[in-house]
Amino acid sequence: MASKQKTDVLQGTLALMVLKTLDVLGTLHGYGIARRIEQISGDILSVNQGTLYPVLLKLEQEGAIASEWGASENNRRARFYKLTRQGRKQLQVETQDWQQTAAIIGRFFEANAEDLS
């Protein structure tokens, strides 16, 4: 159960990272997204880049991103993803949520026993 929750959180954050990445960099293929997330987040994707693909599929099914075939930098067929309008909205909402949650959690961690009494 615990491990499942962990993947849920990971998947949730991963989805948000994907959306943000596409928001910042525009159209990108899977490898590009993986690289970008890796650069910024360090090791979260360093072992299991493959986990990205189910997340991409889920986002696409939800209509947050769209995909089409294109040519990659070494001129091979690659699947390119881009943010849809709905995805942009979703990103906004989720960013806000996330910041709120993070702020609350942060306050909890900062709080000392004396503050609560």
Add this chain to the structure above:
Amino acid sequence: MKSLRRFFARLSTFATRRAQDERLREEIGEHIALQTAENLRAGMSPVEARRQAMLKFGGVEAMKEDYRTARGLLFVENWLQDVRFALRSLRRTPGLTAFVVITLALGIGMTSGTFSMVDALIFRPYPVPHPSGVITLASTTRESSFDEFSYREYLDIHDKTKSYDGVIANGDMEAVGFSAEPGATPRIKGGMMVSANYFQVLGVAPRLGRGFREDEDQVPGRDAVVVLGPDFWKQEFASDPSAVGRIIRLNGTQFTVIGVAPETFPGMEIFGHPDLYMPLAMARAFSTNPQKNFFEDRDDRELNVRARLKRGTPLQQAQNELSTLATNFQGEYPKFNRGRGAAVYTQFETRIREDESWKFGVTFVVLALAVLLVACTNVAGLLLSRARARSHEIAVRVTLGAGRVRLIRLLLTESLILASMGGLGGIVIGYGVVEWFHTFQFMTDLPWAVPFRMDTRVLLASVALSVFSALLFGLAPALQSTRADLVNALKAADVDVPGRKHLWGRNMLVVAQVSMSLMLLTASFLMAHSFQRSLLERTGFAKDHLLMVSFDPRLLQYNPAQTQQFYKLLAERVRVAPGVQSEALTQNVPFGGDFDDMAFVPDEFQMPRDRENFNSTMDSVDEGYFKTMRIPILRGRDFLASDAAEAPRVAIVNERFAKHYWPAGDAVGKHIHLDNRAGTLVEIVGVAQTIKYEGTIEKPMDFVYMPLAQHPIARMVLMVQSSGDPLQLVQPVKDIVRSLDPNLPMLQTRSYGDFYVNQAVKGPRMGINLVATLGAVGLLLAVAGLYGLVAFNVSRRIREIGIRIALGAQSSDVLRLVIGRGLLLVGIGTVIGLAMGFTLEQLMNSVLFNSGGVDIVAYIIVVPSMFLVTTLAAYVPARRACRIAPTQALRYE
């Protein structure tokens, strides 16, 4: 919303899942290629670069699994796998599969076929929009909860009730003489008088033209307009739109066609589909009872009244309102309405009251369900033995990690496939049964049809039955076989420890089968037997060498005097025609089922305080009737030519009537008053033997005969007794009729013997055939089941038997060993079946035959033959066991 959208996305990707797999593969390839290139740039060796890229990507297969889960409908994919697997394994045992499918098809087909009957008789909604809002208003008396209303009563209900969006009335469908051209001989069609608001309140818009206007139903006899039924329009006018506006003749009166009812509306009745609809105000052209004034007499009750309940008005409120009205009627018109109430009925309540044939339908459905149950137990038994044979396979699956739920689902999928194939076959058989019902013909000139058909509701019921039976016969084997003891099952040898608990289920099945089919057989035998007996019982009248022809001179606008003159001349001339032994005129023939009721008060009889009069069935006949029909006059005299219109009124009653009202003395010479205490005095001059009047299975009923001259009726049946074939008299009679009036049509011209057989024998015989078929199928299934069980036991214990024989057991010992259990089961099943048979007999007696007592003969015949057949089913495989050669048996496996 999001999840819904995702579901549809999944659904669509599910359809294209191969392309999706390809896409993922390509994306992974590209991803790794890009990562490898990157690694190469970082200075790795090509092999190392690729290895690192793969490592970084992570477990491809695990990811693919995740991807698939996210992508599609995993359970559907798994299920499709199950289906494929199940189909494969079913194909491996074609014989078993075929047996199971046929068995189920029979059970399901019988049930859906018979259900079509109950459906048509009870459940099928009226063919109008919002049918549930249409309720029926009925007049009620002590004897009847479903009587009709008179025209005056209808008008009062129409004007004084507030619960409805409209109250409508219609008469029964009557024979109407129709001719398109003035000169043509009229032909008989079914006409129905309806109130002007009939179509509008029901919500039926005419296909062509218009419906009736309110003012067309106000002045008696003024507006001769007619709306055509859809079938009639098709047959008589070849669906010609210009039919609207044409003049046609109905009973000699000119009517203007104003509209055509739509195809979707064949009428409100179950059987009859009217050809013509006329306004009530035209009743005189179709008058049924010349003694009554339709528009004035409050006791001329000929109208069915229906109403559309206002939305949101509870039925109880409508009932209260109508009850109040009925109470007012009692106060205002004590002469006509004493003891008379009123009730509102929903469609369901109406249907179970207006026609009692549904009782037979329900009986058939119950019996068919019993067959289906036998079939299911059979199939369950077969699947159980199959599951045993597969226990090894299942054990392997479990060891390899298959979940129990998944396994049960796999096995249930198999049952479901079997059931759907059986269901399909069942629907075909159901269609066959319905077709067979349709071979029944109504002996009438009116547009009556067998209404049974396989419609959506019946088909849905069949599908539901299939699924239900799949669960019924699939679940037990699935549960049992997945509980298998792994270690034992994997040890491969199919060794059975005696006395294992799981055999209990199979034994139960056999007991259930035997008892169920015994019950079925008993039922069919009982029906056949009691019907046979009632056929042998004297009906009390002659049927052979009789020709019947009906006439209705009203079709040519004869007045009553002309009509009676016509009948007088007809009788005189037919009587002396060559080949004619005797002739009779009667309002109705026995088993014609249309006798009138009459109200009367016996003279010098102490009436119960709350009763105005009594009722009896009656017939109007001429002086040749009792002789021609060979109905004995027990006391007193026959009607004579001298019992003319102006002579003192006389009547002949049947013996039951006489005993009923004058238990001590002789009825001859006593008097009755017609209608009520102040009514016309009629002397009883004779007592006739009680016969069967309306059906083979009927309780003796009161009956009164009146002389035609004193009780003139317009529509009469001529009965002619011939010395030879009655149909040879058709031409002479035709000549006589033509000499009297060339335009008068001869209706229902047929041999009375044929008519009687159709009315009295064919319908019941169809029912008996149906039940007998059900019983036979049930027995067949039980025999197959028992055979299967014993054969299975033999094959399971083949090694044990081999050893026993090797050690010197005689074949009789082996036989006892194998067959003993089977016989015990048959015995238990027989006892239970007998108990169920008795119960069913009581039920059938009370519902169908109105007779008590136990039919011993049925049991004497059914039980031993049942026992014999089932024993044989057990004996055949047991016999094989005796012949087992020990060497071969021990080498087995």
